[in-house]
Amino acid sequence: RVLSSRSMASKTPVGFIGLGNMGTPMAKNLLRNGYPVIATDVFPESCKELQDTGAQVVDSPAEVAEKADRIITMLPSSPNVIEVYTGPNGILKKVKKGTLLIDSSTIDPAVSKEMAVAAEKMGAVFMDAPVSGGVGAASLAKLTFMVGGVEEEYHAAQELLTCMGANVVYCGQVGTGQAAKICNNMLLAIGMIGTAETMNLGIRLGLDPKLLAKILNMSSGRCWSSDTYNPVPGVMEGVPSANNYQGGFGTTLMAKDLGLAQNTATNTKTPVPLGSLAHQIYRVMCSRGYANKDFSSVFQFLREEEGQ
């Protein structure tokens, strides 16, 4: 097969749409790697910051599509993605044949599939490439990308994604990047709440929290939340629980991802009893003052003493 002219000319401009907390450092890493960036966002201030770093700012996704044949989008949720791709000033209104579209938003895989179909009708290629890792990892180009889409285009995507991340994993057909992301975060939430419950129970039964963590971590109860991101203050350093649950991955974001997992499970008739209950717990926490704390604050939520 002949490589497309697109992937040959690697330092031609790259479009970037969505300059939020994650998108801005990601776009900066493209600039740092020598790619001209043509960007847009609904918030002018966000555009200003990137412009100062050397990007060309334009008025709409459609205009980005006129000027770049590789475009990355990083948006908050499914409706934004639908608007940016298929809206009146959307990418697909002006997209050139052969354009590579990479969506790094975390959204419903069914929407990714719809966008891929719509892109294909215009002769473009859509891939989903959601990330794991937060703002810090975005700044340091340490993100992990989980990529779904036609395998032939994976290498072209990889070229750009490696400028912004440390790991790029090919997951399969369109939507499987989202699937992998959603699955990981559902299991993460279950493990975190489970760890919080377990640590709390152990402490009430007289165990020292550091000792309990050590025992779990050498046994079959071990998980990422117990050995790398322990939710109990005093057990580990350098994690949000050591800093009053500031920073990290907010409860609101976890609730959003669990909502996607829930919708996806419902639509595929897949039973996810613990995933579903985890979703409800983070949903309640959002309503009770934990929205902006790290998701490991579920330990605090469950623990607070009676009468306080």
Add this chain to the structure above:
Amino acid sequence: RVLSSRSMASKTPVGFIGLGNMGTPMAKNLLRNGYPVIATDVFPESCKELQDTGAQVVDSPAEVAEKADRIITMLPSSPNVIEVYTGPNGILKKVKKGTLLIDSSTIDPAVSKEMAVAAEKMGAVFMDAPVSGGVGAASLAKLTFMVGGVEEEYHAAQELLTCMGANVVYCGQVGTGQAAKICNNMLLAIGMIGTAETMNLGIRLGLDPKLLAKILNMSSGRCWSSDTYNPVPGVMEGVPSANNYQGGFGTTLMAKDLGLAQNTATNTKTPVPLGSLAHQIYRVMCSRGYANKDFSSVFQFLREEEGQ
């Protein structure tokens, strides 16, 4: 402090009560290490097997207590422990002052504490030392012991326990061995069901199970059930899921341990929402044909297709 005469005379007889699937290989490992064993069990056949290996068999726990000043008990559940220690022919009817009593059963920590109080009244010392690891680990002396009790006696206990296990961990006051065991198994159950749900959801969304396991294991969804004991047939070798969920740790036993966790949480007013739901799921599985399968069969339980 002066070492007790007991721990000085290390090859004096050791009592062993409870010769089931676990107790028998444990007692054999004491014999193998040169300790004379004085044993009893309610089932004569079990006694016969150990007698043939060189143990002296007597009629009751009380009689064991007359002849040994170090006694290990390995029993199915709390009522058995209460009977063997405080029943009419129980250990405490004849126990000698200074005797070391080590209970390796998995029971409610509140019962361990009661037994410790009752033993102390007779001048004896009670420690709880439940195990993790199954029949295979018991035979190979690879068990892990989690030990609760007065710290001064821990070394005396350790001397015997290292004959039967590879790890011996001191957890704190009486009951904390049980607490550690129960906590670990609760988190294990949560991680296993979570892994089963997640793998099932990912497969339905089009992900290859081996690839999904790989992604989880390099990410924050990682847990012992995903990386060491994956419940999906075909993902790993040498685990129960590779062998139709034969062997391993049965659903009935997991349901029992989760029942202990539930009771303990209720009694200490500790919320354990996922632990509680995990208990209910294993309880339903016990009623629906999964009682004797490995606890990773929750993947099969959740997965079975509609119409089948």
Add this chain to the structure above:
Amino acid sequence: RVLSSRSMASKTPVGFIGLGNMGTPMAKNLLRNGYPVIATDVFPESCKELQDTGAQVVDSPAEVAEKADRIITMLPSSPNVIEVYTGPNGILKKVKKGTLLIDSSTIDPAVSKEMAVAAEKMGAVFMDAPVSGGVGAASLAKLTFMVGGVEEEYHAAQELLTCMGANVVYCGQVGTGQAAKICNNMLLAIGMIGTAETMNLGIRLGLDPKLLAKILNMSSGRCWSSDTYNPVPGVMEGVPSANNYQGGFGTTLMAKDLGLAQNTATNTKTPVPLGSLAHQIYRVMCSRGYANKDFSSVFQFLREEEGQ
């Protein structure tokens, strides 16, 4: 306000789309009340049955819309509704200004709102009017309709709905009919599973099931599932539990409605912990041989003895 010509001419033809188990008897009741019916369905056999009863059968929803200015739709799920209204041969392709569109399907209220917006653009009026009551109630014109839509059109809708149902309740703006239906069925499912658990627990504790039902029904545990539709065989006559859980409201249908409740709750960020768990339980039941049994069979699902 001037009454529309439509509601004046009450015996002009009524369109009916969706001739399934529910739609067919509903359409027959319109015929019985003297309304000419113009009908269509994707399954020719269903059309044939209604044609034999006197309806005019046409080829597509669009054709129905050409010939009737009052149309009722009764379809299995959201995608069918979207297709029948907005598809290439859909109602809105040919709908006349002022047409009254009544959708009795049970679907996501968000889809009802979308249809209402689309209908309004064509000058038509859309109302949602899902039903409670099964095939028997549909045949006997004993259904309950929960109606959402602009209040001015409610009386016009009521005229037709009273031919097919015993109760017609106006709920508010478009989508609130669906909301009321979904809410009722979520609470119904919770009450049913709760009743099944409670009766099972009471029986295991030595209570006679009829006596327990009587005590609950005179106390604060009382609910529709305990006093009108008890899930325990032998407690009541004339309910599915007295007939091996045949007939009634199938587990699959309940799982579908709980999926709608779940999606709606997720989209509105509303915590529904018990509703969510009820959904999961019915989802698992669908996978384990209960798909076509009445939803009260959850008693049997939870009860089955160990070892069986």
Add this chain to the structure above:
Amino acid sequence: RVLSSRSMASKTPVGFIGLGNMGTPMAKNLLRNGYPVIATDVFPESCKELQDTGAQVVDSPAEVAEKADRIITMLPSSPNVIEVYTGPNGILKKVKKGTLLIDSSTIDPAVSKEMAVAAEKMGAVFMDAPVSGGVGAASLAKLTFMVGGVEEEYHAAQELLTCMGANVVYCGQVGTGQAAKICNNMLLAIGMIGTAETMNLGIRLGLDPKLLAKILNMSSGRCWSSDTYNPVPGVMEGVPSANNYQGGFGTTLMAKDLGLAQNTATNTKTPVPLGSLAHQIYRVMCSRGYANKDFSSVFQFLREEEGQ
């Protein structure tokens, strides 16, 4: 069968142990009905109040047992019951043959059975007779008693219980009174949380709360919590939700009863998924400031808006 001398001499003294919020008005109703009362409690102030109303106060349960051959106990929890019956100054130390012992505490049915066995050894008869209804019902002699024990003694118990309650229901063997109470309260908790979730969801979907309650109450979602004790402020008058969740049945008490249900279910290997989750929800509420509010405040707990 010959009536015992006890039940013939109906106005001989009645013992009463446990003079808390419930016990005091219950004992007063016995006095009001002409029964001499011999009472005791660990709190002297409680004794003083009843003494002023005409009761004879003694120092210990054992002393009550010396002076009365019918004794009622009303205590907070299982350990108190065990102490009052079998402790060093307990009833059974001095109980006369043929004494009727009626325990109105809400406790684990297994403890009731133990007490019955212990009483029988002393030639006395033990019955469990927990109540439903709160302090108001206790004052007005409007309680409901659920009675377990040997049927021959039921009428003797009924004679006293009708002085304190409006309904007395015979449930079967010892422990079934507790079973009925626990079962009712578990289903009540499930219905209440379910009603709170449903009302909250409906309101968010645009339904008027009064209208939604009306629809549920004429449909299959109907339950005691929706039609008699609605948790949404403004829907009903004269219920705790109309009074900022003051009064009524406190969250702590509901959590206690659900803990009993949970322990009982665990011990009988009965799956109670919703009952178990209801327990966890009330347990979390106790830790988060709802301990002393009426249990219908779960509506408020689930509802509180994000950002507040």
